[in-house]
Amino acid sequence: MAHSLQAKKRARQNIKRRTINRARKRQVKTQIKHFEEALAKGDTEAAKEQLRLVTQKLDKTASTSTMHKKTAARKKSRLTRRFNALKAKKV
Secondary structure, three states: OOOOHHHHHHHHHHHHHHHHHHHHHHHHHHHHHHHHHHHHHOOHHHHHHHHHHHHHHHHHHHHOOOOOHHHHHHHHHHHHHHHHHHHHHHO
16 A cells, blocks of 8 residues: 555556546447447448548557557558458459
8 A cells, every 4th residue: 555645646646547548448449349340241331431430549549658559550450451351352
């Protein structure tokens, strides 16, 4: 348990940051799930829109240091690759 005032304040701040970070990560996961549902249906238009939203959410999450920038880039790359595979299969 923290004893000094500074340590107590830091503990309070850590709790706040943790809840905010977990909420952001949960939003990203939900957005990815929506994208995967659109992929499973084979709907390229819906998947394209969901990919745009996922990319937007990942960029925002990475900019706040909740997620590392390269982690976000890797996730975007993998999702884009899956979307392109769906598009190629449709053509």
